[in-house]
Amino acid sequence: MWLFVLFVAVPLIEIALFIQVGGAIGLWPTLAVVVLTALLGTTLVRSQGLQAMNDLRGSFSELRDPSEALAHGAMILFSGALLLTPGFFTDAVGFALLIPPIRLAIMRYAKSRINVQKFEMGAGPQRRQPASDQTIDTAEYTDLDVAEPGPSSPSGWTKDPSRD
Template structure:
């Protein structure tokens, strides 16, 4: 129900703001502001997105919980969509989501409402040189593989694909 209310309220707010700002400064300056905020927003989203991607890569390489960098990346992506949507209200929300302190506040509020039942890192056992698929320690000098015994007395069935004739 709240999503429906949002889809109704946001366009009404945007129309009201366009009428107010357009009446105050005129049509062309209003359109210019909308275009400039889209261009500026795109540049800021690229910069913040690159920073979020580097933080995500760092959390993966250090085998840390990636949920915070992923949440920041999702909010930056959402802010980009808001900034590309013409309107003053959506631009304000988009620019707010580009501020790291505001994203941390939103993330903190989301964590209050969302409870994670369990969380495990898939590669956690790799720190102890364990096999990630079996969870058992492995010898670094052993290479797993498949083999098939070949009967030397059987006649050759033709090229195996590994040899040239």
């Protein structure tokens, strides 16, 4: 239900803001502000996204928990989508998500609401298949004669009779 309210409320807020800002500064300056915020947002998202990617690589190479770097990256990605969406409200939320203390506050709130039951890193316990009654303990085999190496078989995959 809250998602439906969000999909209805955000466009209504954007339309109201466009009318107010457009009435105050005019059509072309309003459109210029929308395009400039998209360009500025793209630049900021790119630089912060690269930093988040480097933090993620560092956490993997140092075997640290990557969840914080992943959360930062996800919020930066979401802020990029908001900044590319035309509108003043979405731009304000997008720019807010580019501020690291705000992202940290959101992560703290999310951590307080999420309960992790189990977390493991690495291979974990190895599971073995139970032995069955059809297990073969011994087997017989016959070594087949292979042609002597010569001009007709130059590869090293043939049997060398001198090594028997």
